[in-house]
Each structure stands twice: as structure tokens, then as C-alpha cells.
Amino acid sequence: MTLLTLETLTKRYGPATALSDVSLSIVSGSRTAVVGPSGSGKTTLLRLIAGFEAPDAGRIVLKGEVLAQGAAAVPAHKRGIGIVAQDGALFPHLSIADNIAFGFERGLADREQRILDLLDMVELDRGMMSRRPHQLSGGQQQRVALARALGRKPRLMLLDEPFSALDTGLRENMRKAVARVLEAAGIATILVTHDQAEALSFADQVAVLREGRLVQAGTPRRLYLQPKDRETALFLGDAVLLPAIARGDVADCALGRVEIAPARQGKVEIMIRPEQIRVMRDENAPPPAGRVVEVEFSGATSTIAVVLDGVALPPIVIKTSSVGVLEAGDRVRLDIAGKAHVFGQA
């Protein structure tokens, strides 16, 4: 069931257009990640949904209630939308308990119990209640910020890069914990992030913004394997892009004949994710074959660059397991698993 609908949202700041004609639907209980390069409009989109800004055109509808349409807007505090910012934005002079209880209704009889329940929910030690924010780690502070936002029983949760200040290991744990908490509470979530891997693993819908426009929205798998254009392909991960001649559901390219989807005829550009390419040492490899020109060892994986025989293309760069890794100068055969993607379909 659709919870939130954004209809042709446009937002301008003076002569600059921060968002242009953005439409997107959010399903109840789902997780959406909004990604895009710096300045693409991600924060602006969150600010419009939260009610900190009004759109110049378009409409925002939450559960059938129009939150914003032109100048008419429901104020932020009446939208029932929770927000967790990058820095958590806790009140430094208040205890953890008071921070969490900040949004509670006045004179609540079970205030203490609610705080304890929220601490449990975000998996924080109850003993931390009386501490001040500076006595907590960055990850713990983010959990408090989440507990505070959950305490208001929001219909929708907005997360504005809440993990970006945390280091890699903690970041992943926090992401999983937050996903668990929100899923258990059945609260739909929109996460803004710079981190493509984070977006792909957190969300069941990813929306890609570029220069204020929504380029593509869909499941992480769909966007990763069937990006609309080369910019989106490269934004979401490494990609091998090759010119090819399509003949229905196959195409001829520097890697030989590969299966493609969707079917096409004539000149196309195809995309293959590097993990689809298997490279094997083979001194007598028939074409398509190549030579390893560079190997970069980085522990569990190594990155190798292969120059293909007889084609004036940049080397193909592939990450492989470091077990039995190839060396510069090795002749190799390349096999493709699965289909190559042809750009042009959203």
C-alpha cells in the first residue's frame, strides 16, 4: 500500500533549481534509499518531505493527506515524520533520558517505561539513561537520536546520512540495527546517503538523483544490473562499458559474442559488471583473449587490468580473489557469466 507520494516536486533557490519534477512513491513499511552526487538535491528532497521547506510546484501526499501543495503546507511538527540527522542533533545539556523524552506528550504517566522500551528497541544499555550525549560514542549517540525520533511514533522516518560519521565496521552494524528496528516497528524509511553500497544493501527501493532530477528508481538489483544510462551504471559500482554490434539477444564486442538484454539490433553500448567476468590463465587462449598488464594486491582481493588483443580500448579492470592470483604478463581467457546490459530502458 502506498504511504507517501511525491508528485512532480520542484524546488528553486533563486536562479538555481535544486529539484525538478521529481515523482516517487513510498510503500508502507518499506525502505527507500536516495542516492546521487553532491548537490543533486537529496537533502532538499528530505527537507521538503519533513516540512522544513515548501515546494515551488508539485504535491506531497502522506496516507491520503496533502502535506504540501504550492504555498499550502502542513507544518513540520504536525506531519508525524521522524528525522535523524547526520550529527544526531542531540541536546548536549540534557540527559539521554530527557533527550529521548523530548518529543513525548506532556504529563505522560508511563514516561519512564517508554524511555526504557525505546532504549531496548535501539539496543542501548539502560544504564546509559542518566549520561549526557558527550559520554556516549558516535554510534550510541545515533541510537539515542533514533530512539528520540521513534518516541514520537512517526508514520515515516527520514534518515539524513546518519551513519556517515561512523567508521566502516560500526557503520555496517548500525545500518543493520537501524533496519531491524524500523522493520520491527513497521515504519517506512527514507535514507539519504552518499554511499552506493550502503544504499544497495539497506533499501528495497533505490532512487537515483542527478542535477535535481530523478534518473531512475527501482529495486537495488534492478538498478545495479539494469541502470538506465552509463552515469548511473558507474555511480552504482564498477562497470565495463564496451561498444558492440547487437543482433537480437546477442552482441559482438571485444569480449567476443555475449548474450544481451534487452534484445537490440545494430550499434549499442553494453555494460558488464566486473564480477561477471572470469579471467583464467591460458597461454594458448583463442580470441577473445588478452594480457594482464597490472596487478594490485589488496589482501583478500586483487585488482587486475587486462588489455584485450587487437582492440584499442582501455584495459578492463577486474577484482578477483587473491587466491592463485595472476601476474603481470600472463595471457588470459575471459568468460562472461550472465547477460550484458544494453542501456536505454528505465
Ligand SMILES: Nc1ncnc2c1ncn2[C@@H]1O[C@H](COP(=O)(O)OP(=O)(O)OP(=O)(O)O)[C@@H](O)[C@H]1O
Ligand atoms: N538554502 C539554499 N540556498 C541556495 N541554494 C541551495 C540551498 N540549499 C541547497 N541549495 C542548492 O540546491 C542544490 C541541491 O542541494 P542539496 O543540499 O539538496 O544537495 P545534496 O544532494 O543533498 O548534496 P550533498 O550530498 O552535498 O549534501 C545544490 O546546488 C545546492 O547548492
